[in-house]
Amino acid sequence: MILKIAWRNIGRNKRRSIIVLGSVVAGVIALIFMDTFMNGMMYQMLFNRVSTNISHIQIHKKGFHNNKVVKDFIPGYQSAESKIKTVKGINSVSKRVIAFGLISSATSSSGVYIYGVNPEEEKSVSIIDESLKDGEYLSGGSREIMLGQKLADKLNVSLGDKVVAMSNQIDGSIGSEVFRVVGIFKTSSSEFERTYIYIPAADAQRMLNVNDKIYEFAVITDNYENVDQIKERLITELPADFEVLTYKDLLPTLIIQMDYYKETVLIVIMIVGLALIFGIINTMLMSVFERINEFGVLMAIGMKNRKIFGMIVTEAFIIGIIGTIVGLVISMVIQWRLASVGLDLSMFSESLNSFGVGAVIYPRLDIENLLLSVISIPVITVIGALYPAYKAVKLEPVYAIRYV
Amino acid sequence: MEIIRTEKLEKIYQDNGVPVKALDDVDLTINTGDYVVIAGPSGSGKTTLLNLIGALDKPTSGKIFFESEDISKKTKKELSEIRLNKLGFIFQAYNLIPVLTAIENIEFSMMLLGVPEKERTERALAIMDELEIKELADKRPNEMSGGQQQRVAVARAIVNNPTIVLADEPTANLDSKTGSNLLDLMEQMNKEKNITFVFSSHDKQVIERAKRLIILKDGRIE
DSSP states (O other), X not given: OHHHHHHHHHTTSHHHHHHHHHHHHHHHHHHHHHHHHHHHHHHHHHHHHIIIIXXXXXXXXXXXXXXXXXXXXXXXXXXXXXXXXXXXXXXXXXXXXXXXXXXEOSSOEEEEEEEEEOHHHHHTTOSGGGGEEEEOOOOSOTTEEEEXXXXXXHHTOXXXXXXXXXXXXXXXXXXXXXXXXXXXXXXXXXXXXXXXXXXXHXXXXXXXXXXXXXXXXXXXXXXXXXXXXXXXXXXXXXXXXXXXXXXXXXXXXXXXXXXXXXXXXXXXXXXXXXXXXXXXXXXXXXXXXXXXXXXXXXXXXXXOHXXXXXHXXXXXXXXXXXXXXXXXXXXXXXXXXXXXXXXXXXXXXXXXXXXXXXXXXXXXXXXXXHXXXXXXXXXXXXXXXXXXXXXXXXXXXXXXXXXX | OEEEEEXXXXXXXXXXXXXXXXXXXXXXXXXXXXXXXXXOSTTSSHHHHHHHHTTSSOOSEEEEEETTEEOTTOOHHHHHHHHHHHEEEEOTTXXXXXXXXXXXXXXXXXXXXXXXXXXXXXXXXXXXXXXXXXXXXXXXXXXXXXXXXXXXXXXXHHTTOOSEEEEESTTTTSOHHHHHHHHHHHHHHHHHHXXXXXXEOOOHHHHHHOSEEEEEETTEEO
């Protein structure tokens, strides 16, 4: 019957209950939206980096990641490739010839990372072929080059224009090749657009004078969350002078950012919760003051303080539960819509690009955080009702009965 | 048999720091089956006395014995137990719980005592039948007249078979005919079931029906 009274009391002052319910619903929506938005943004940052050039796992000769020198090619890469392809969980592998060099046009020049790739292999580990803004993807023909829009702007080149790429060779001399621009790509990272160029692997090997040597295996696994286990397997399979790095090793700052964000979810819930608590306290206090006389009667007929306390807290809990369910349903509709069309933040595209996010954010649901929000809000409403409930049980029956 | 006895009961309120003596040296005994009316002008201390013997308040000095046990020093929780188990209250403004129907209001105090649901409903319906308010069972207080509400309040007060029923100005908000009918009912309960009633009232028709009249003036029994 306590539950019945609590339930009916909610319907007593509909306007007030709707206001509290509204604040709970708004709190739930705000929490879930903020979480899915941030989660989506983080995931996009990771996805964009991983799917352009980082990939899930990179394999080099030991030391190459920190110091990209021409002499550190992968020794005996053919047998290594066969071993890599036998490891369970690996979906695709691309061999890359990587060097730091200079690219020059008729008007300008810029320092770049030169990626010599087998076009078909590279497509299986990267979305660079889907990022083309103008022109074509590498066909496999000689002396083709793809570069980013920012770099093209800097060099003042467009499709069909010639550029010269040069880099150190093993013996210290400078190798150079002339290329014709066949494609211009645009990505969510302005940094990537400015500093990476793609050429055929054979051209890169010729320029570096390294015959058929390669410098990197870029690996895509069947699940990016399993990279640590696959890394362990690769380490046991490959010779000791190889380095196996996951995207977590390669993007430590981003991973820290993502971990940090997970930690801050609790803080955000606390901030939203605090605002909600004061709203609940205010409304429940109004509700208590409106019913002082009634509490007096309940006390007079022998209702124990703990039951009166429980009744008020139950009212808030019911509001919390209903508000959470309504908020959750609305959030799911918003999420369902935004997850497919995304949230267009073109007006901030410059700054978002500098973070490697992209102008359209696709909110992403994290079940763990969702559960945290869904559990926290009813608890918060109960906390908000504690003080009003305390005030109610502290009433003197004699005073309360006479209260008008 | 003695239910309530007070000894040198005194109650002093503070009114903006000024002590006001609401009851002074009140000695009173109420026995089983009594039908007592405490009368007196406004401010004479009727309600204060009713609150003290109803375990709603504590005296400044003096003693109150309920079934020979001194309750003047009991804790709030202990007083609450006494009210739940031994007392029935009828208020001037009926004071039914607005979100409950008539039958739920009557069942409520039984629920607090832990009476099983089936028995609660049976007992509530029986008392409603007796008080001729069975047709009000599913009505909420705002759907009932004052007289009907007060009958439900009477049913709520007596359904647990209390030792004593305290009625504070029960007819004050009723017209004289309805008030008279209600008093008939309570008189009948007193006669047939030997329920002890203590009224505080300055209503003439309540005073006229008193088996025992206690007049209060300036906090003292005259």
